[in-house]
Amino acid sequence: MSVERSRLTWRDTISEAVAAITQRPVRTLLTALGTILGVGAFVATSGLAETARAQVSSRFDALKATEVRIQDAAPDGTNPFPDDVAARLERLNGINHAGLYYTVADSGSLQPRTTAARPVNSGAAVPVIAAQPGAILAALPVLQVGRIYDDFHETRGERVALIGRAAAAQLGVARVDNQPVVFIGDIAYTIIGIIDDVQRNPDLLLSIVIPASAAERDLQASGANYLVLIDTAPGAAQLAGRQAPLALRPDHPERLQALVPPDPKRLRNQISGDVTSLFLALSGLALLIGTVAIANATLLNVIERRAEIGLRRAFGAKRSHIRRQITIEAALVGTAAGITGASLGLLGVVATAASRGWTTTINPTTILAAPLIGLVTGTIAGLIPAIRASRTPPAETLRA
Protein backbone atom coordinates (compact mmCIF):
# COMPACT_ATOMS: atom_id res chain seq x y z
CA MET A 1 0.00 0.00 0.00
CA SER A 2 1.38 3.39 -0.92
CA VAL A 3 0.36 6.72 0.53
CA GLU A 4 1.06 9.96 -1.21
CA ARG A 5 3.65 11.76 0.85
CA SER A 6 3.36 15.33 2.02
CA ARG A 7 5.60 17.72 0.15
CA LEU A 8 7.23 21.03 0.98
CA THR A 9 9.38 22.77 -1.60
CA TRP A 10 12.62 24.49 -0.64
CA ARG A 11 11.15 27.73 -1.88
CA ASP A 12 8.20 27.39 0.48
CA THR A 13 10.50 26.39 3.33
CA ILE A 14 12.61 29.50 2.84
CA SER A 15 9.51 31.62 2.45
CA GLU A 16 8.11 30.29 5.74
CA ALA A 17 11.44 30.81 7.48
CA VAL A 18 11.76 34.36 6.19
CA ALA A 19 8.22 35.12 7.34
CA ALA A 20 8.96 33.75 10.81
CA ILE A 21 12.08 35.91 11.03
CA THR A 22 10.86 39.15 9.52
CA GLN A 23 7.50 39.29 11.21
CA ARG A 24 9.08 39.23 14.65
CA PRO A 25 12.01 41.60 14.22
CA VAL A 26 12.73 42.24 17.88
CA ARG A 27 12.98 38.55 18.65
CA THR A 28 15.16 38.07 15.58
CA LEU A 29 17.45 40.91 16.62
CA LEU A 30 17.86 39.48 20.10
CA THR A 31 18.55 36.06 18.63
CA ALA A 32 21.15 37.48 16.29
CA LEU A 33 22.86 39.77 18.77
CA GLY A 34 25.54 37.32 19.85
CA THR A 35 26.51 36.51 16.31
CA ILE A 36 26.46 40.17 15.28
CA LEU A 37 28.96 40.89 18.04
CA GLY A 38 31.05 37.84 17.20
CA VAL A 39 31.28 38.50 13.48
CA GLY A 40 31.69 42.23 14.09
CA ALA A 41 34.62 41.51 16.38
CA PHE A 42 36.09 39.17 13.79
CA VAL A 43 35.91 41.74 10.98
CA ALA A 44 37.09 44.58 13.20
CA THR A 45 39.98 42.46 14.43
CA SER A 46 41.09 41.42 10.99
CA GLY A 47 40.64 44.91 9.61
CA LEU A 48 42.51 46.61 12.45
CA ALA A 49 45.33 44.09 12.25
CA GLU A 50 45.56 44.61 8.49
CA THR A 51 45.43 48.38 8.86
CA ALA A 52 48.01 48.35 11.63
CA ARG A 53 50.27 46.16 9.53
CA ALA A 54 50.08 48.66 6.70
CA GLN A 55 50.98 51.41 9.16
CA VAL A 56 54.07 49.50 10.26
CA SER A 57 55.12 49.53 6.63
CA SER A 58 54.67 53.26 6.26
CA ARG A 59 56.08 54.23 9.62
CA PHE A 60 58.93 51.79 9.70
CA ASP A 61 62.26 53.60 9.93
CA ALA A 62 63.33 53.46 6.33
CA LEU A 63 66.80 54.70 7.27
CA LYS A 64 67.38 51.81 9.62
CA ALA A 65 65.96 49.46 7.09
CA THR A 66 68.60 50.38 4.51
CA GLU A 67 71.68 50.22 6.71
CA VAL A 68 73.93 47.18 6.89
CA ARG A 69 77.15 46.83 8.79
CA ILE A 70 79.71 44.13 8.24
CA GLN A 71 82.07 43.51 11.12
CA ASP A 72 84.86 41.16 12.00
CA ALA A 73 83.37 38.02 13.53
CA ALA A 74 86.70 37.09 15.11
CA PRO A 75 88.65 40.32 15.73
CA ASP A 76 92.39 39.77 15.95
CA GLY A 77 93.53 43.35 15.40
CA THR A 78 94.07 42.88 11.68
CA ASN A 79 91.95 44.20 8.87
CA PRO A 80 89.77 41.33 7.62
CA PHE A 81 88.54 43.27 4.62
CA PRO A 82 90.07 43.45 1.14
CA ASP A 83 91.23 46.78 -0.33
CA ASP A 84 88.48 46.94 -2.93
CA VAL A 85 85.49 46.80 -0.62
CA ALA A 86 83.45 49.33 -2.59
CA ALA A 87 84.20 47.72 -5.92
CA ARG A 88 83.10 44.30 -4.66
CA LEU A 89 79.97 45.43 -2.89
CA GLU A 90 78.62 48.13 -5.14
CA ARG A 91 78.33 45.54 -7.88
CA LEU A 92 75.75 43.70 -5.81
CA ASN A 93 72.12 44.31 -6.48
CA GLY A 94 70.52 46.87 -4.16
CA ILE A 95 73.72 48.29 -2.65
CA ASN A 96 74.10 52.04 -3.13
CA HIS A 97 77.31 52.81 -1.26
CA ALA A 98 79.77 50.77 0.71
CA GLY A 99 83.20 51.27 2.22
CA LEU A 100 85.62 50.45 4.97
CA TYR A 101 85.38 52.54 8.13
CA TYR A 102 87.25 52.54 11.40
CA THR A 103 88.40 54.81 14.12
CA VAL A 104 92.16 55.10 14.22
CA ALA A 105 93.53 54.06 17.56
CA ASP A 106 95.22 57.02 19.20
CA SER A 107 97.65 56.59 22.06
CA GLY A 108 98.00 60.38 22.29
CA SER A 109 100.64 60.78 19.61
CA LEU A 110 98.38 61.99 16.84
CA GLN A 111 97.31 65.27 18.40
CA PRO A 112 95.25 66.54 15.48
CA ARG A 113 95.75 70.27 15.09
CA THR A 114 96.03 73.05 12.55
CA THR A 115 99.56 74.12 13.32
CA ALA A 116 102.77 72.22 12.69
CA ALA A 117 103.94 72.72 16.25
CA ARG A 118 102.46 70.38 18.79
CA PRO A 119 100.66 72.16 21.60
CA VAL A 120 102.02 71.79 25.09
CA ASN A 121 98.66 71.50 26.74
CA SER A 122 96.23 69.98 24.36
CA GLY A 123 92.58 69.60 25.19
CA ALA A 124 90.45 66.65 24.25
CA ALA A 125 91.90 65.11 21.11
CA VAL A 126 89.80 65.09 17.98
CA PRO A 127 89.27 61.50 16.88
CA VAL A 128 90.54 60.38 13.52
CA ILE A 129 88.40 58.14 11.36
CA ALA A 130 89.67 56.27 8.37
CA ALA A 131 86.94 55.80 5.83
CA GLN A 132 86.69 54.91 2.23
CA PRO A 133 84.50 57.30 0.17
CA GLY A 134 81.72 54.74 -0.01
CA ALA A 135 81.54 54.58 3.80
CA ILE A 136 81.19 58.36 4.00
CA LEU A 137 78.48 58.35 1.35
CA ALA A 138 76.74 55.52 3.20
CA ALA A 139 76.41 57.88 6.17
CA LEU A 140 74.33 60.15 3.90
CA PRO A 141 76.35 63.33 4.70
CA VAL A 142 75.45 66.92 4.02
CA LEU A 143 78.43 69.20 3.50
CA GLN A 144 78.76 72.67 4.90
CA VAL A 145 81.50 73.58 2.47
CA GLY A 146 83.91 71.81 0.15
CA ARG A 147 83.59 68.32 -1.16
CA ILE A 148 84.00 64.69 -0.23
CA TYR A 149 87.15 62.94 -1.30
CA ASP A 150 86.60 60.24 -3.91
CA ASP A 151 88.06 57.04 -5.28
CA PHE A 152 90.91 58.96 -6.85
CA HIS A 153 92.04 60.19 -3.45
CA GLU A 154 91.46 56.80 -1.91
CA THR A 155 93.35 54.88 -4.55
CA ARG A 156 96.30 57.21 -4.44
CA GLY A 157 96.30 57.58 -0.69
CA GLU A 158 96.03 61.34 -1.00
CA ARG A 159 96.46 63.27 2.21
CA VAL A 160 93.14 64.97 2.26
CA ALA A 161 90.63 65.22 5.07
CA LEU A 162 87.05 65.96 5.84
CA ILE A 163 86.16 67.33 9.21
CA GLY A 164 82.90 67.16 11.02
CA ARG A 165 81.04 70.29 12.08
CA ALA A 166 81.94 69.92 15.74
CA ALA A 167 85.54 69.06 14.99
CA ALA A 168 85.75 72.10 12.69
CA ALA A 169 84.56 74.33 15.49
CA GLN A 170 87.06 72.75 17.87
CA LEU A 171 89.91 73.25 15.39
CA GLY A 172 88.78 76.72 14.38
CA VAL A 173 88.24 75.86 10.75
CA ALA A 174 85.33 77.62 9.07
CA ARG A 175 86.29 77.55 5.38
CA VAL A 176 88.23 75.38 2.99
CA ASP A 177 88.82 77.71 0.04
CA ASN A 178 92.10 78.76 1.65
CA GLN A 179 93.18 75.12 1.74
CA PRO A 180 93.59 74.73 5.50
CA VAL A 181 95.46 71.75 6.76
CA VAL A 182 95.18 69.56 9.77
CA PHE A 183 98.18 67.87 11.24
CA ILE A 184 97.76 64.31 12.38
CA GLY A 185 100.91 63.27 14.13
CA ASP A 186 103.41 65.15 12.02
CA ILE A 187 101.69 64.73 8.70
CA ALA A 188 99.60 67.47 7.14
CA TYR A 189 96.25 66.68 5.50
CA THR A 190 94.47 69.23 3.39
CA ILE A 191 90.94 69.85 4.55
CA ILE A 192 88.70 69.72 1.51
CA GLY A 193 85.29 69.74 3.12
CA ILE A 194 83.35 70.27 6.31
CA ILE A 195 80.53 67.87 7.07
CA ASP A 196 77.47 69.70 8.33
CA ASP A 197 75.29 66.74 9.11
CA VAL A 198 74.93 63.01 8.63
CA GLN A 199 71.99 60.69 8.87
CA ARG A 200 74.10 57.84 10.14
CA ASN A 201 77.30 57.58 12.16
CA PRO A 202 77.09 60.92 13.98
CA ASP A 203 80.65 60.40 15.24
CA LEU A 204 81.70 61.70 11.82
CA LEU A 205 80.63 65.17 13.01
CA LEU A 206 83.10 64.99 15.86
CA SER A 207 86.01 63.64 13.86
CA ILE A 208 88.60 64.16 11.19
CA VAL A 209 88.00 61.75 8.34
CA ILE A 210 90.80 60.66 6.08
CA PRO A 211 91.06 58.08 3.29
CA ALA A 212 91.56 54.55 4.61
CA SER A 213 94.52 53.97 2.33
CA ALA A 214 96.27 57.09 3.64
CA ALA A 215 95.56 56.09 7.21
CA GLU A 216 96.97 52.65 6.67
CA ARG A 217 100.10 54.02 5.09
CA ASP A 218 100.69 56.99 7.40
CA LEU A 219 99.33 55.90 10.74
CA GLN A 220 99.94 52.13 10.79
CA ALA A 221 96.59 51.61 12.36
CA SER A 222 96.20 48.41 14.24
CA GLY A 223 93.76 47.09 16.78
CA ALA A 224 90.97 49.15 15.28
CA ASN A 225 87.38 48.06 15.09
CA TYR A 226 87.10 47.54 11.36
CA LEU A 227 83.68 47.92 9.83
CA VAL A 228 82.15 48.07 6.40
CA LEU A 229 79.23 50.45 6.15
CA ILE A 230 76.63 49.76 3.49
CA ASP A 231 73.73 51.86 2.32
CA THR A 232 71.15 49.79 0.44
CA ALA A 233 68.05 50.41 -1.56
CA PRO A 234 64.82 49.96 0.43
CA GLY A 235 64.10 46.29 0.97
CA ALA A 236 67.61 45.15 -0.09
CA ALA A 237 69.19 45.08 3.36
CA GLN A 238 68.45 41.44 4.02
CA LEU A 239 69.89 40.37 0.68
CA ALA A 240 72.94 42.58 1.11
CA GLY A 241 73.50 41.13 4.57
CA ARG A 242 73.50 37.62 3.14
CA GLN A 243 75.68 38.33 0.11
CA ALA A 244 78.24 40.84 1.40
CA PRO A 245 80.36 38.46 3.54
CA LEU A 246 80.69 36.09 0.61
CA ALA A 247 81.55 38.88 -1.80
CA LEU A 248 84.19 40.34 0.52
CA ARG A 249 85.73 37.11 1.74
CA PRO A 250 84.77 34.30 -0.59
CA ASP A 251 87.62 32.29 0.94
CA HIS A 252 86.42 32.79 4.50
CA PRO A 253 82.92 34.28 4.65
CA GLU A 254 82.34 33.13 8.23
CA ARG A 255 85.09 35.56 9.30
CA LEU A 256 82.60 38.35 8.66
CA GLN A 257 79.35 39.03 10.39
CA ALA A 258 76.53 41.08 8.86
CA LEU A 259 74.42 43.26 11.11
CA VAL A 260 71.13 43.80 9.30
CA PRO A 261 68.00 45.60 10.44
CA PRO A 262 64.93 43.51 11.26
CA ASP A 263 63.14 42.47 8.10
CA PRO A 264 60.23 44.94 7.83
CA LYS A 265 58.06 42.29 6.27
CA ARG A 266 58.76 39.85 9.06
CA LEU A 267 58.30 42.59 11.62
CA ARG A 268 55.00 43.52 10.04
CA ASN A 269 53.90 39.93 10.02
CA GLN A 270 55.03 39.49 13.61
CA ILE A 271 53.15 42.56 14.77
CA SER A 272 50.16 41.59 12.69
CA GLY A 273 50.40 38.03 13.97
CA ASP A 274 50.49 39.16 17.60
CA VAL A 275 47.53 41.48 17.16
CA THR A 276 45.59 39.07 15.01
CA SER A 277 46.02 36.04 17.21
CA LEU A 278 44.93 37.99 20.28
CA PHE A 279 41.89 39.48 18.65
CA LEU A 280 41.01 36.34 16.74
CA ALA A 281 40.92 34.51 20.03
CA LEU A 282 38.52 37.13 21.34
CA SER A 283 36.48 36.94 18.14
CA GLY A 284 36.34 33.18 18.39
CA LEU A 285 35.09 33.49 21.93
CA ALA A 286 32.49 36.03 20.85
CA LEU A 287 31.42 33.74 18.01
CA LEU A 288 31.13 30.83 20.38
CA ILE A 289 28.96 32.95 22.65
CA GLY A 290 27.00 34.00 19.55
CA THR A 291 26.45 30.38 18.59
CA VAL A 292 25.27 29.50 22.06
CA ALA A 293 23.06 32.60 22.07
CA ILE A 294 21.41 31.65 18.78
CA ALA A 295 21.01 28.06 19.93
CA ASN A 296 19.49 29.18 23.21
CA ALA A 297 17.18 31.75 21.62
CA THR A 298 16.12 29.30 18.93
CA LEU A 299 15.45 26.65 21.54
CA LEU A 300 13.29 29.06 23.51
CA ASN A 301 11.61 30.07 20.27
CA VAL A 302 10.86 26.44 19.47
CA ILE A 303 9.41 25.85 22.93
CA GLU A 304 7.26 28.95 22.56
CA ARG A 305 6.11 27.83 19.10
CA ARG A 306 5.17 24.29 20.14
CA ALA A 307 1.55 24.86 19.19
CA GLU A 308 2.52 26.23 15.79
CA ILE A 309 4.83 23.31 15.18
CA GLY A 310 2.11 20.89 16.29
CA LEU A 311 -0.30 22.62 13.93
CA ARG A 312 2.12 22.28 11.02
CA ARG A 313 2.47 18.60 11.85
CA ALA A 314 -1.34 18.27 11.96
CA PHE A 315 -1.55 19.84 8.53
CA GLY A 316 0.89 17.35 7.08
CA ALA A 317 4.42 18.52 7.89
CA LYS A 318 6.90 15.70 8.23
CA ARG A 319 9.52 15.79 10.96
CA SER A 320 12.08 16.60 8.29
CA HIS A 321 10.02 19.59 7.14
CA ILE A 322 10.06 21.01 10.66
CA ARG A 323 13.78 20.31 11.05
CA ARG A 324 14.46 22.00 7.75
CA GLN A 325 12.43 25.08 8.51
CA ILE A 326 13.89 25.68 11.96
CA THR A 327 17.43 25.09 10.71
CA ILE A 328 16.92 27.49 7.82
CA GLU A 329 15.47 30.08 10.17
CA ALA A 330 18.56 29.85 12.35
CA ALA A 331 20.85 29.86 9.31
CA LEU A 332 19.15 32.94 7.88
CA VAL A 333 19.36 34.71 11.22
CA GLY A 334 23.04 33.77 11.37
CA THR A 335 23.66 35.03 7.85
CA ALA A 336 21.86 38.30 8.49
CA ALA A 337 23.81 38.61 11.73
CA GLY A 338 27.02 37.95 9.79
CA ILE A 339 26.26 40.69 7.27
CA THR A 340 25.25 43.13 10.00
CA GLY A 341 28.26 42.25 12.11
CA ALA A 342 30.59 42.65 9.11
CA SER A 343 29.10 46.05 8.35
CA LEU A 344 29.48 47.22 11.94
CA GLY A 345 32.99 45.78 12.14
CA LEU A 346 33.96 47.55 8.94
CA LEU A 347 32.54 50.81 10.25
CA GLY A 348 34.57 50.32 13.41
CA VAL A 349 37.76 49.80 11.42
CA VAL A 350 37.12 52.84 9.24
CA ALA A 351 36.30 55.00 12.26
CA THR A 352 39.37 53.85 14.18
CA ALA A 353 41.64 54.32 11.19
CA ALA A 354 40.18 57.74 10.44
CA SER A 355 40.60 58.91 14.03
CA ARG A 356 44.29 58.01 13.86
CA GLY A 357 44.89 59.28 10.37
CA TRP A 358 45.56 55.81 9.03
CA THR A 359 44.55 54.39 5.73
CA THR A 360 41.94 51.65 6.14
CA THR A 361 43.25 48.39 4.77
CA ILE A 362 41.11 45.28 4.86
CA ASN A 363 41.19 42.03 3.00
CA PRO A 364 37.96 41.65 0.99
CA THR A 365 37.97 37.95 1.80
CA THR A 366 37.34 38.85 5.44
CA ILE A 367 34.22 40.79 4.52
CA LEU A 368 33.01 38.08 2.16
CA ALA A 369 33.68 35.38 4.74
CA ALA A 370 31.57 37.09 7.40
CA PRO A 371 28.14 36.07 6.08
CA LEU A 372 29.49 32.56 5.61
CA ILE A 373 30.65 32.48 9.21
CA GLY A 374 27.20 33.66 10.25
CA LEU A 375 25.57 31.02 8.07
CA VAL A 376 27.67 28.23 9.54
CA THR A 377 27.21 29.56 13.08
CA GLY A 378 23.46 29.82 12.64
CA THR A 379 23.16 26.41 11.06
CA ILE A 380 25.12 24.72 13.80
CA ALA A 381 23.16 26.62 16.44
CA GLY A 382 19.86 25.66 14.83
CA LEU A 383 20.48 21.94 14.64
CA ILE A 384 19.59 20.93 18.17
CA PRO A 385 16.49 23.14 18.40
CA ALA A 386 15.42 21.85 14.98
CA ILE A 387 15.73 18.24 16.05
CA ARG A 388 13.88 19.01 19.24
CA ALA A 389 11.13 20.81 17.33
CA SER A 390 10.70 17.90 14.93
CA ARG A 391 10.04 15.62 17.88
CA THR A 392 7.19 17.77 19.11
CA PRO A 393 4.22 15.41 19.56
CA PRO A 394 1.35 17.11 17.70
CA ALA A 395 -1.48 15.54 19.71
CA GLU A 396 -0.05 16.83 22.97
CA THR A 397 0.65 20.36 21.76
CA LEU A 398 -2.77 20.82 20.15
CA ARG A 399 -4.84 19.98 23.22
CA ALA A 400 -6.84 23.00 24.23
Next chain:
Amino acid sequence: MTDTVPPAVESVVVVEGLSKVFRGPPEVAALRPCSFRVGAGEFVAITGPSGSGKTTLLSLLGLLDTPSSGRYLLDGVDVAGLSDNDRAGVRARQIGFVFQAFHLIGYRTVLENVELGLLYHGTAKAVRRERALEVIERVGLSGRMHGLCSQLSGGEKQRVAIARTLIRRPSLVLCDEPTGNLDTVNSDAILTTLEELHAEGMTVVVITHDAGVAARAQRNLQIRDGVLSETVGVG
Protein backbone atom coordinates in the same frame (compact mmCIF):
# COMPACT_ATOMS: atom_id res chain seq x y z
CA MET B 1 -18.99 -1.56 20.06
CA THR B 2 -21.31 0.05 17.58
CA ASP B 3 -21.75 -0.13 13.86
CA THR B 4 -24.65 2.00 12.76
CA VAL B 5 -23.76 2.91 9.18
CA PRO B 6 -26.06 1.31 6.70
CA PRO B 7 -24.04 -1.06 4.45
CA ALA B 8 -25.20 0.81 1.37
CA VAL B 9 -23.42 3.99 2.48
CA GLU B 10 -19.72 4.18 1.68
CA SER B 11 -17.72 4.56 4.89
CA VAL B 12 -15.02 7.21 5.18
CA VAL B 13 -14.03 5.98 8.62
CA VAL B 14 -14.04 2.35 9.70
CA VAL B 15 -12.70 1.69 13.19
CA GLU B 16 -12.35 -1.83 14.57
CA GLY B 17 -11.12 -2.50 18.09
CA LEU B 18 -9.21 0.78 18.22
CA SER B 19 -7.70 1.51 21.66
CA LYS B 20 -5.15 3.74 23.30
CA VAL B 21 -3.23 2.97 26.45
CA PHE B 22 -0.74 5.52 27.77
CA ARG B 23 2.19 3.64 29.23
CA GLY B 24 2.80 4.65 32.79
CA PRO B 25 3.38 4.52 35.44
CA PRO B 26 0.56 4.70 36.00
CA GLU B 27 -0.74 3.02 32.90
CA VAL B 28 -3.90 4.72 31.69
CA ALA B 29 -6.41 3.16 29.30
CA ALA B 30 -7.60 6.38 27.68
CA LEU B 31 -9.68 4.60 25.06
CA ARG B 32 -10.99 1.09 25.41
CA PRO B 33 -11.26 -0.99 22.22
CA CYS B 34 -14.06 0.46 20.16
CA SER B 35 -15.51 0.01 16.70
CA PHE B 36 -17.67 2.30 14.61
CA ARG B 37 -18.08 3.66 11.14
CA VAL B 38 -18.66 7.13 9.76
CA GLY B 39 -20.28 7.21 6.39
CA ALA B 40 -19.34 9.58 3.63
CA GLY B 41 -21.07 12.91 4.10
CA GLU B 42 -22.17 12.21 7.66
CA PHE B 43 -22.18 14.82 10.43
CA VAL B 44 -21.33 12.92 13.61
CA ALA B 45 -20.96 14.26 17.12
CA ILE B 46 -18.96 12.40 19.74
CA THR B 47 -19.99 13.54 23.17
CA GLY B 48 -18.78 12.89 26.64
CA PRO B 49 -17.60 14.64 29.77
CA SER B 50 -14.11 16.01 30.27
CA GLY B 51 -11.48 13.27 30.57
CA SER B 52 -13.71 10.67 28.96
CA GLY B 53 -11.30 10.07 26.05
CA LYS B 54 -12.89 12.29 23.40
CA THR B 55 -9.71 14.11 22.48
CA THR B 56 -7.73 10.87 22.50
CA LEU B 57 -10.19 9.44 19.99
CA LEU B 58 -9.92 12.57 17.86
CA SER B 59 -6.12 12.33 17.94
CA LEU B 60 -6.33 8.74 16.73
CA LEU B 61 -8.86 9.59 14.01
CA GLY B 62 -6.67 12.54 12.96
CA LEU B 63 -3.52 10.36 12.92
CA LEU B 64 -1.93 12.71 15.42
CA ASP B 65 -1.26 9.73 17.65
CA THR B 66 -0.85 6.00 17.14
CA PRO B 67 -3.31 3.47 18.55
CA SER B 68 -2.25 0.75 20.97
CA SER B 69 -4.38 -1.78 19.09
CA GLY B 70 -7.06 -2.08 16.43
CA ARG B 71 -7.62 -1.17 12.80
CA TYR B 72 -8.46 2.18 11.32
CA LEU B 73 -9.52 2.39 7.69
CA LEU B 74 -9.70 5.87 6.22
CA ASP B 75 -11.21 5.94 2.75
CA GLY B 76 -10.67 2.19 2.70
CA VAL B 77 -6.96 2.35 3.51
CA ASP B 78 -5.65 0.92 6.75
CA VAL B 79 -3.81 3.86 8.25
CA ALA B 80 -3.30 2.55 11.80
CA GLY B 81 0.11 1.06 11.16
CA LEU B 82 1.53 3.70 8.84
CA SER B 83 4.95 5.20 9.35
CA ASP B 84 5.25 8.72 10.72
CA ASN B 85 5.92 10.14 7.25
CA ASP B 86 3.00 8.28 5.70
CA ARG B 87 0.68 9.51 8.45
CA ALA B 88 1.85 13.05 7.67
CA GLY B 89 0.98 12.45 4.03
CA VAL B 90 -2.54 11.30 4.93
CA ARG B 91 -3.02 14.28 7.21
CA ALA B 92 -1.84 16.61 4.45
CA ARG B 93 -4.42 15.35 1.95
CA GLN B 94 -7.36 13.73 3.69
CA ILE B 95 -7.92 15.19 7.12
CA GLY B 96 -8.88 18.68 8.22
CA PHE B 97 -8.85 20.00 11.77
CA VAL B 98 -10.77 22.68 13.62
CA PHE B 99 -9.58 23.19 17.19
CA GLN B 100 -11.16 24.82 20.18
CA ALA B 101 -8.09 27.04 20.62
CA PHE B 102 -8.09 27.89 16.89
CA HIS B 103 -4.34 27.34 16.64
CA LEU B 104 -3.71 30.11 14.17
CA ILE B 105 -0.26 31.56 13.69
CA GLY B 106 -0.73 34.93 15.29
CA TYR B 107 2.10 36.74 13.54
CA ARG B 108 0.85 35.75 10.08
CA THR B 109 -2.05 37.26 8.16
CA VAL B 110 -5.43 35.63 7.61
CA LEU B 111 -4.46 34.87 4.02
CA GLU B 112 -1.18 33.24 5.05
CA ASN B 113 -2.88 31.17 7.74
CA VAL B 114 -5.45 29.88 5.29
CA GLU B 115 -2.75 29.10 2.70
CA LEU B 116 -1.00 27.03 5.36
CA GLY B 117 -3.75 24.46 4.85
CA LEU B 118 -2.20 23.54 1.52
CA LEU B 119 1.45 24.20 2.34
CA TYR B 120 2.42 20.56 2.78
CA HIS B 121 0.18 19.43 -0.03
CA GLY B 122 2.66 20.25 -2.79
CA THR B 123 0.24 22.73 -4.34
CA ALA B 124 1.74 25.61 -6.29
CA LYS B 125 1.80 28.97 -4.58
CA ALA B 126 -0.49 30.60 -7.17
CA VAL B 127 -3.10 27.87 -6.74
CA ARG B 128 -2.89 28.15 -2.96
CA ARG B 129 -3.45 31.87 -3.18
CA GLU B 130 -6.41 31.49 -5.53
CA ARG B 131 -8.13 28.87 -3.38
CA ALA B 132 -7.39 30.80 -0.20
CA LEU B 133 -9.16 33.85 -1.59
CA GLU B 134 -12.17 31.68 -2.45
CA VAL B 135 -12.56 30.14 0.98
CA ILE B 136 -11.87 33.41 2.81
CA GLU B 137 -14.66 34.96 0.85
CA ARG B 138 -16.86 32.04 1.72
CA VAL B 139 -16.35 32.49 5.46
CA GLY B 140 -16.94 36.21 5.11
CA LEU B 141 -13.47 37.49 5.96
CA SER B 142 -12.43 39.06 2.67
CA GLY B 143 -12.14 42.43 4.34
CA ARG B 144 -9.70 41.09 6.95
CA MET B 145 -7.54 38.87 4.80
CA HIS B 146 -4.43 41.00 5.22
CA GLY B 147 -4.92 41.51 8.93
CA LEU B 148 -2.87 39.62 11.49
CA CYS B 149 -4.70 36.72 13.10
CA SER B 150 -3.69 37.94 16.52
CA GLN B 151 -5.96 40.95 15.96
CA LEU B 152 -9.13 38.96 15.17
CA SER B 153 -12.06 38.20 17.47
CA GLY B 154 -12.71 34.62 18.62
CA GLY B 155 -15.46 34.07 16.06
CA GLU B 156 -13.29 35.43 13.26
CA LYS B 157 -10.41 33.23 14.33
CA GLN B 158 -12.58 30.13 14.17
CA ARG B 159 -13.82 31.13 10.74
CA VAL B 160 -10.19 31.43 9.61
CA ALA B 161 -9.56 27.97 11.06
CA ILE B 162 -12.53 26.59 9.11
CA ALA B 163 -11.30 28.31 5.94
CA ARG B 164 -7.86 26.77 6.53
CA THR B 165 -9.51 23.35 6.56
CA LEU B 166 -11.89 24.07 3.72
CA ILE B 167 -9.05 24.99 1.37
CA ARG B 168 -7.82 21.41 1.53
CA ARG B 169 -11.14 19.80 0.61
CA PRO B 170 -10.45 16.91 3.00
CA SER B 171 -12.27 13.58 3.19
CA LEU B 172 -12.79 14.04 6.90
CA VAL B 173 -13.14 17.19 9.00
CA LEU B 174 -12.39 16.69 12.69
CA CYS B 175 -13.58 19.40 15.05
CA ASP B 176 -12.45 19.47 18.67
CA GLU B 177 -14.91 21.58 20.70
CA PRO B 178 -15.16 24.11 17.83
CA THR B 179 -17.43 26.42 19.82
CA GLY B 180 -15.76 25.96 23.18
CA ASN B 181 -14.22 29.43 23.19
CA LEU B 182 -17.06 31.27 21.49
CA ASP B 183 -20.14 33.16 22.58
CA THR B 184 -23.63 32.01 21.58
CA VAL B 185 -23.87 34.12 18.44
CA ASN B 186 -20.49 33.05 17.12
CA SER B 187 -21.11 29.44 18.15
CA ASP B 188 -24.27 29.42 16.14
CA ALA B 189 -22.52 30.90 13.13
CA ILE B 190 -19.76 28.31 13.27
CA LEU B 191 -22.23 25.45 13.63
CA THR B 192 -24.20 26.81 10.71
CA THR B 193 -21.02 26.80 8.63
CA LEU B 194 -20.32 23.19 9.64
CA GLU B 195 -23.88 22.25 8.71
CA GLU B 196 -23.37 23.85 5.32
CA LEU B 197 -20.24 21.81 4.78
CA HIS B 198 -22.15 18.71 5.72
CA ALA B 199 -24.93 19.69 3.35
CA GLU B 200 -22.32 19.92 0.59
CA GLY B 201 -21.36 16.33 1.28
CA MET B 202 -18.34 16.80 3.54
CA THR B 203 -17.84 14.27 6.35
CA VAL B 204 -17.70 16.07 9.68
CA VAL B 205 -16.92 14.61 13.10
CA VAL B 206 -17.37 16.98 16.03
CA ILE B 207 -16.14 16.21 19.51
CA THR B 208 -18.02 18.13 22.15
CA HIS B 209 -19.40 18.06 25.61
CA ASP B 210 -22.05 20.62 24.63
CA ALA B 211 -25.44 18.96 24.16
CA GLY B 212 -26.56 21.87 21.99
CA VAL B 213 -23.77 21.24 19.54
CA ALA B 214 -24.42 17.49 19.56
CA ALA B 215 -28.07 18.11 18.85
CA ARG B 216 -27.23 19.71 15.54
CA ALA B 217 -25.28 16.66 14.36
CA GLN B 218 -26.81 13.99 12.19
CA ARG B 219 -25.72 11.23 14.53
CA ASN B 220 -24.29 11.09 18.05
CA LEU B 221 -21.77 8.73 19.61
CA GLN B 222 -21.16 8.84 23.34
CA ILE B 223 -17.93 8.15 25.15
CA ARG B 224 -17.49 7.74 28.89
CA ASP B 225 -14.40 6.57 30.77
CA GLY B 226 -12.79 5.58 27.51
CA VAL B 227 -15.67 3.43 26.44
CA LEU B 228 -17.58 4.29 23.29
CA SER B 229 -20.73 2.75 24.51
CA GLU B 230 -23.67 3.50 22.31
CA THR B 231 -25.14 5.51 19.53
CA VAL B 232 -27.83 7.90 20.54
CA GLY B 233 -30.23 9.47 18.17
CA VAL B 234 -29.87 10.70 14.65
CA GLY B 235 -30.23 14.38 13.89
